[in-house]
Amino acid sequence: MYKETVYSAFNLLMHYPPPSGAGQHPQPQPPLHKANQPPHGVPQLSLYEHFNSPHPTPAPADISQKQVHRPLQTPDLSGFYSLTSGSMGQLPHTVSWPSPPLYPLSPSCGYRQHFPAPTAAPGAPYPRFTHPSLMLGSSVPGHPAAIPHPAIVPPSGKQELQSFDRNLKTQAESKAEKEAKKPTIKKPLNAFMLYMKEMRAKVIAECTLKESAAINQILGRRWHALSREEQAKYYELARKERQLHMQLYPGWSARDNYGKKKRRSREKHQESTTDNSLHYS
DNA sequence: GGCCCTTTGAAGTTT
DNA sequence: AAACTTCAAAGGGCC
Numbered sequence: 001m002y003k004e005t006v007y008s009a010f011n012l013l014m015h016y017p018p019p020s021g022a023g024q025h026p027q028p029q030p031p032l033h034k035a036n037q038p039p040h041g042v043p044q045l046s047l048y049e050h051f052n053s054p055h056p057t058p059a060p061a062d063i064s065q066k067q068v069h070r071p072l073q074t075p076d077l078s079g080f081y082s083l084t085s086g087s088m089g090q091l092p093h094t095v096s097w098p099s100p101p102l103y104p105l106s107p108s109c110g111y112r113q114h115f116p117a118p119t120a121a122p123g124a125p126y127p128r129f130t131h132p133s134l135m136l137g138s139s140v141p142g143h144p145a146a147i148p149h150p151a152i153v154p155p156s157g158k159q160e161l162q163s164f165d166r167n168l169k170t171q172a173e174s175k176a177e178k179e180a181k182k183p184t185i186k187k188p189l190n191a192f193m194l195y196m197k198e199m200r201a202k203v204i205a206e207c208t209l210k211e212s213a214a215i216n217q218i219l220g221r222r223w224h225a226l227s228r229e230e231q232a233k234y235y236e237l238a239r240k241e242r243q244l245h246m247q248l249y250p251g252w253s254a255r256d257n258y259g260k261k262k263r264r265s266r267e268k269h270q271e272s273t274t275d276n277s278l279h280y281s
Numbered sequence: 282g283g284c285c286c287t288t289t290g291a292a293g294t295t296t
Numbered sequence: 297a298a299a300c301t302t303c304a305a306a307g308g309g310c311c
Contacts, residue, residue, distance in 0.1 A: 186303085187302095187303055189305075190304070196305065197305065200305085210306095211308050212306040214308095215306075216305085216306075254303075258302060259302075261302075261303065
């Protein structure tokens with residue numbers, strides 16, 4: 001079974017060799033995701049910065065009023081305008097960027113015009129997920145503190161001190177519970193992830209593979225075999241994913257999920273180094 | 282039940 | 297600034 005899987009994967013790889021140095025791209029070019037980044041020293045403007053620039057692109061009404069459409073109850077965007085669905089969504093509006101993409105989409109792509117705008121559930125309030133740092137009252141100078149500053153001395157007396165400790169504990173517990181209950185907002189998908197999502201089923205059907213690791217290897221090779229124009233489609237889509245994510249979850253940061261997953265052993269990556277100072281819990 | 286594998290890219294942290 | 301690490305998806309394999 002495993003052998004079949006390997007052979008199957010091998011055969012497929014043979015049909016999708018990675019571009020050699022003198023292959024599809026005779027002139028060595030930087031990866032598209034690098035090429036699309038702003039030139040060194042030119043920071044990419046945030047939406048806020050962009051719309052507040054001296055010559056801003058007129059902000060769509062829903063942005064200026066900070067109203068964001070909410071596609072579904074779940075914050076998961078994958079089903080919202082996933083490539084596989086065949087009805088790829090569009091941002092609630094088209095937002096101009098400071099500079100056009102290096103590899104603009106071919107007109108035949110057309111999804112910029114044709115994606116239906118997501119509709120908000122009637123009357124459904126838009127969920128605001130405030131960044132944890134903004135929710136910690138104690139860390140904001142001049143604001144009422146949720147957890148008293150150590151300098152704040154509790155009322156004198158043993159019983160009162162115990163009561164104070166209990167309150168501290170229960171507050172900490174409830175805080176932890178709240179954190180646990182808070183829905184996890186996932187990272188927006190990057191270009192390759194979007195590509196994988198679209199092509200996975202196709203690869204599975206072609207080679208009757210099921211193991212994702214093998215499929216992902218194939219997809220990785222296919223990704224490299226794509227033309228830059230084809231890749232540009234996914235980079236553009238990923239950019240829109242990030243943009244929509246930013247609008248839906250203004251306070252969100254990748255930091256929020258950082259270190260929350262159980263980290264796998266990095267033995268493979270550590271082989272060349274003898275650094276044992278890194279510990280993964 | 283939960284981590285590993287495997288990929289690329291974005292964004293985080295560390296040096 | 298560069299290097300390194302984590303997490304996004306996916307689902308079979310494994311403990």
